[in-house]
Amino acid sequence: MRLTDLWLNLKPRKTVWVALAAICLACTLLLLFYEYEGIPLAINRHSTHNQPTTPPPSILDPENSAATPPASNNDYQSNQYNPSNAVSGDRRCQAFSDPGNVVFVIKTGATEVYEKLPTQLLTTLGCVQDFLLFSDLDERIGPYRLRDTLAGFNETLKETLPDFELYRMQHEFRRTGQDMASLKGEKAWKLDKYKFLHLVEQAWLERPGRDWYFFIETDTYVVWTNLILWLQRVSPPTNPLYLGSVAYFMNDPFAHGGSGIVISGKLLEQFIGSEPGLAGRYDDAFEQNCCGDSVLANTIRKELDIQVQNMWPQINGEKPTTLSFGPMQWCQPVVTMHHLHPRERTAIFDFEQARPDLTTPLTFAELSQIPFPRTNPREIEEDWDNLSNVRIAFAGQAEITKDTCRDACLGLERCFQWRFNSDGECDVSTETFRLGGKKLPDGDGENAKRWFSGWNVELIERWRAENECKEVEWVNPH
């Protein structure tokens, strides 16, 4: 019998009411007592999760025994679990607390972690109770534990592949106390791709049996409200699902990693099974491929014959300044964005916190207020590329200036923005509006090439008013 049945079966008999009243009174008194005595009542929802069922793997590293304390019974020192990151003042978590059926997996690297992870922890992850941090070096930041995703990678390949030079250097840098941030760049990007399969395997093996596995990077932004609302609509997943924003390598589709990859537990159960092994069998597949996310897709296809399903634009690789707002991206909820600098991340976070109702989905339409605010909109910027993309040809005109370009745009029936450069080239956008960013002059002095951009703020405002979202358009996998 369920609780609700029990409740319904209760005949309103006097004795029952008296008994209930007595219980209520007793509970209230008990609460008051606990409050008074300062006994913590808050139950950490993950305190049960946080009891490792298997002993944590040893993180002892002979060359690093000073930096990494030996595993002990002290939870803080030894556990493979991060402390809950939920912040009580965060309005997003007041609207929706962590549903507990999603494993958040964040991929990073030792050269970027101090630059990018803190803001990720302070913003997107501010409502997440349970998450895993995967890097290319075993280390700790305060209470957070970062794992070396490549620890189990084929040793022969690790020693011989040129792309692993950074991996070897990071250990040397740590031994000699040098700043690993100075190693960031292309080498880190090349090493990163080798992590994808071990990442997925370890995430599943450490948190088997959850509904969803959500793989993001340190510069991915997640709109919490939208993620929760979306997953509520499709949970529990009964099928093996592999969802993301589709990109291609050699005509083969894959879910783009930076935009975030969502995989159902049902898929990983079949893909990984109950012990490590799958990832190691494909260690030699990465060198020839541009991208680790592509190898992941190929491997899922090969092993399970399952294709990625496209969730674009809900899962998105752009951010407020680079998004093309317009008919294609307007009434859908935006779940992820990519390439966010820490300050841009904070700006969206603040925007979210200031929304009147955080239980309603945040659409692209609403998000467009960040780059295109109603009050004080930008009309023109010098040394700016607005990413306009339709070239305007001026037949037989002597000199083309930025005013000619602006007037040409304003003279069109629908033109959202224009861009002019000092070579006399004029481009406009008639379908979408996009902010773009600073573009410094190319060259020195008089002869430097410069860019100017402007927006038809009146049209943007009118288009917005004419295209108010009456209903949120959730994206179906396609």
Ligand SMILES: *[C@@H]1O[C@H](CO)[C@@H](O)[C@H](O)[C@H]1NC(C)=O
């Ligand atoms: C590691 O890779 C090498 C070269 O591809 C291969 O010969 C070897 O069997 C692999 N080792 C393991 C343990 O899989």
Ligand SMILES: CC(=O)N[C@H]1CO[C@H](CO)[C@@H](O)[C@@H]1O
């Ligand atoms: C300066 C410049 O022209 N930048 C880019 C603006 O966007 C268009 C298309 O989106 C590109 O072709 C330009 O290179």
